[in-house]
Amino acid sequence: MAPLTAIQLVLSANLVKDAILRTVFEAVAKSRSIQVKDLKEKFSTEQLEHSIPALKGADLIRESTAPIQDFSTLYVTANGLTAESALKDRNLMENLAGQS
Amino acid sequence: MFLPGSDGPTSSLTPSVLPEHLWLAIAVAIVFSFILAAVEISREVQKTLRCCLIPQSFFYACLLIFGNLITTLLAAVLVAKMNPGLAPYYWFFAAFFGVFAFETVLKNTNVTVLDKGVLTIQDWLKKALTGATAAAIVRDVRLNDREIGKLAAALAKVPEARLNAFAAIKLASGAGASVVPQLDATAAANKADPMLYKAYAIAYAVSPSVVRAFLTEN
Numbered sequence: 001m002a003p004l005t006a007i008q009l010v011l012s013a014n015l016v017k018d019a020i021l022r023t024v025f026e027a028v029a030k031s032r033s034i035q036v037k038d039l040k041e042k043f044s045t046e047q048l049e050h051s052i053p054a055l056k057g058a059d060l061i062r063e064s065t066a067p068i069q070d071f072s073t074l075y076v077t078a079n080g081l082t083a084e085s086a087l088k089d090r091n092l093m094e095n096l097a098g099q100s
Numbered sequence: 101m102f103l104p105g106s107d108g109p110t111s112s113l114t115p116s117v118l119p120e121h122l123w124l125a126i127a128v129a130i131v132f133s134f135i136l137a138a139v140e141i142s143r144e145v146q147k148t149l150r151c152c153l154i155p156q157s158f159f160y161a162c163l164l165i166f167g168n169l170i171t172t173l174l175a176a177v178l179v180a181k182m183n184p185g186l187a188p189y190y191w192f193f194a195a196f197f198g199v200f201a202f203e204t205v206l207k208n209t210n211v212t213v214l215d216k217g218v219l220t221i222q223d224w225l226k227k228a229l230t231g232a233t234a235a236a237i238v239r240d241v242r243l244n245d246r247e248i249g250k251l252a253a254a255l256a257k258v259p260e261a262r263l264n265a266f267a268a269i270k271l272a273s274g275a276g277a278s279v280v281p282q283l284d285a286t287a288a289a290n291k292a293d294p295m296l297y298k299a300y301a302i303a304y305a306v307s308p309s310v311v312r313a314f315l316t317e318n
Contacts, residue, residue, distance in 0.1 A: 031146075032145065032146050032147065032237050032240075033237060033240065033241050033244075035304065037304075064241045064242065064245055066245065066248075066249070066300065067249075067296060067300075068287075068290065068292045068293075068296060068297055068300055069290065069292075070286070070290060070292070070297070070300075071248070071252075071300040071301075071304060073241050073244070073245060075237050075238065075241045076234070076237060077234055078230050078231055078233075078234035080234075081144075081230050081233055081234055082230060
């Protein structure tokens, strides 16, 4: 099976429709890697329980587990980097459209 | 490519100057390419350079070198037409124009089959850069986890009173004196060993050199 394009990745992972998913993904992608503990400070447990498995399922992020879950690290994958770039392009296009 | 005051191409000069210094132009182009690759990857990874030393970075650098060498060889033909007074430096100009012309060439080159765009060189480089960045992030996470894990394991063996005092001093910002009870409560809420939880909290938040100094004292 051919690898998904950036747009396919973004759409298949629901990053456009699901704002929470997108915000959590952007938090991980922006810092490249982040501790679960730091994410818990920014998002509610429900939001993380909803978004982390979905993002992992879409292979946009992965987890490096530590003995204590709070100190596990979530990091962005190659697919995640591609999706992040597509999201940035999309945001740029929306901003440009808004200005014109 | 003529500089002001140039008399134009001198065919007698061209073959005698450039070929013997061509290897220098190639060497400079390779060095430029490695520097560009290191800058680009570390900018994308946003971490220290140590995690960028991986085979995937080398593949990306090889792709850059390949493109830069071709444009350097092309530039070498053009710089031989510059002012003869600059002849001793032709090799440097060839490398300089070659490496920076590659950016322009990149934006205008397509690999096509039956008039259909297959893959642009820019796409190849982007994919190689993404692969190198992702691999460097994984390496950074593993290196950090290993280091933090070792420090946390050592900290967890320190007597609790000393560890609490160290945590209270080093993690106090924002939480004030209540940092230790807060960590204990969070550990309990997560059903985690409170000593190990505090050890991890310290290992992540405090500089490794400070933690090592504390460990040697205890």
